[in-house]
Amino acid sequence: xxxxxxxxxxxxxxxxxxxxxxxxxxxxxxxxxxxxxxxxxxxxxxxxxxxxxxxxxxxxxxxxxxxxxxxxxxxxxxxxxxxxxxxxxxxxxxxxxxxxxxxxxxxxxxxxxxxxxxxxxxxxxxxxxxxxxxxxxxxxxxxxxxxxxxxxxxxxxxxxxxxxxxxxxxxxxxxxxxxxxxxxxxxxxxxxxxxxxxxxxxxxxxxxxxxxxxxxxxxxxxxxxxxxxxxxxxxxxxxxxxxxxxxxxxxxxxxxxxxxxxxxxxxxxxxxxxxxxxxxxxxxxxxxxxxxxxxxxxxxxxxxxx
Numbered sequence: 001x002x003x004x005x006x007x008x009x010x011x012x013x014x015x016x017x018x019x020x021x022x023x024x025x026x027x028x029x030x031x032x033x034x035x036x037x038x039x040x041x042x043x044x045x046x047x048x049x050x051x052x053x054x055x056x057x058x059x060x061x062x063x064x065x066x067x068x069x070x071x072x073x074x075x076x077x078x079x080x081x082x083x084x085x086x087x088x089x090x091x092x093x094x095x096x097x098x099x100x101x102x103x104x105x106x107x108x109x110x111x112x113x114x115x116x117x118x119x120x121x122x123x124x125x126x127x128x129x130x131x132x133x134x135x136x137x138x139x140x141x142x143x144x145x146x147x148x149x150x151x152x153x154x155x156x157x158x159x160x161x162x163x164x165x166x167x168x169x170x171x172x173x174x175x176x177x178x179x180x181x182x183x184x185x186x187x188x189x190x191x192x193x194x195x196x197x198x199x200x201x202x203x204x205x206x207x208x209x210x211x212x213x214x215x216x217x218x219x220x221x222x223x224x225x226x227x228x229x230x231x232x233x234x235x236x237x238x239x240x241x242x243x244x245x246x247x248x249x250x251x252x253x254x255x256x257x258x259x260x261x262x263x264x265x266x267x268x269x270x271x272x273x274x275x276x277x278x279x280x281x282x283x284x285x286x287x288x289x290x291x292x293x294x295x296x297x298x299x300x301x302x303x304x305x306x
Contacts, residue, residue: 019300020207021058021289023089023253024067026200027097028076034093035254036060040067040116041076042099045109048072054120058255058289063207065120071184073099073114073200074106080134080201085165087229087304089287090132091253094202098133098160103187103196114200115184121175121207123151128206129170129183133160133199143188144198150174150181157188160199172211225290229304236273236292244294248273250280250303251289258288277305 024040025033032039038055050069054062077100084095101111121127131146138161147155151174158168175181187196206212224237236248248262259280262273277283288303 020063021089021300021302022055022063022065022205022207023058023094024052024055024203024205025094025097026099026202027080027094028078031078031093031097033091033254035252035256037094037254038067040069040099042069042073045075046072046111047075058251058253059291060255063120065118067116067118069114069116070182071113071115072111073185074101074109074111075099077135077199079136080160080199081136081162081164083164084132084134086285086287086306088132088165088167089130089204089253089302090202095132095134095164098135098199098201099185100135100197100199101185102193102198104194106195106197112196113184113186114198115182118175118181118183119179121150121179121181123175123177123179126172126174126208126211127181128172128208128212130204130206131156131158131168131170131200132163132166132203133158133201134163135160135197135199136162138162138193138197140194141190141192142197142199143190144200145186145188146170146200147184147186148173148181149184150176157190159188159190160201172208225301225303228301229306230275230277231306232277234275234303236271236275236290238271238292238294246271247293249291249293251291253287253289255289258283261290 023037026040029041036058038052052067055065078097080096082092082096101114103112142161143159145157148170154170156168185200187198250258290301
């Protein structure tokens with residue numbers, strides 16, 4: 001049986017466990033994100049029961065996880081940023097729209113909280129969340145508080161007002177015994193909006209076998225790759241203890257295959273692959289995923305191309 005171990009080098013950060021990335025876009029049916037994203041859309045105000053069954057991960061594979069809106073929001077807002085930071089894993093189609101609510105009557109509606117439940121999660125795994133929301137043109141603080149509850153609870157806050165780069169992070173939350181995690185959004189303690197507006201725009205969810213640190217979460221590193229972020233080139237280093245078929249594929253943020261970078265049968269020992277940016281034409285700056293597969297084992301790393 002083949003075994004792959006990262007080759008630890010100076011300035012290389014390595015993590016030796018599998019991770020699964022799942023992306024969610026909350027908002028309008030007219031601003032959905034294409035590719036391997038899960039679009040949670042509302043077409044009427046105060047719509048409840050919105051369900052996305054068996055969500056897919058960034059490769060299009062089944063996760064077995066179902067999302068259900070069990071606490072309705074007011075509706076969808078389309079006033080988010082169209083120019084999110086390139087360091088975020090969220091394309092503009094996911095940042096321009098959001099779900100929103102309020103804690104004072106607005107247009108005849110009052111929804112002081114809004115939220116959803118995830119079911120079908122693995123109680124033995126850890127789930128980490130990067131939450132984004134944006135409302136451009138806001139002159140007040142529209143801080144939103146997110147409470148995520150599984151086996152335990154974590155509370156985080158984010159100000160969506162004119163936001164283009166900030167996220168709220170929840171790390172290493174385990175589901176309850178029934179395999180469930182809930183999210184509740186509401187105005188945060190620093191919210192100064194007269195209507196108490198709050199928002200939920202997009203989420204990156206990472207499932208992992210062991211706990212992540214904040215650095216692991218931001219970079220998503222699973223292989224020995226240096227440097228990351230990437231300017232013109234990066235190296236992948238592994239130690240292969242037996243002969244294996246190895247493939248290295250580059251995907252964009254929507255899960256579309258950009259390029260098959262390597263496909264071969266390297267000899268056992270130290271394996272090194274060097275990527276030159278010029279080898280792939282018209283490769284724009286942004287977030288990408290590098291998927292390395294060796295026989296039946298695969299690992300994925302999130303790359304930031306500057």
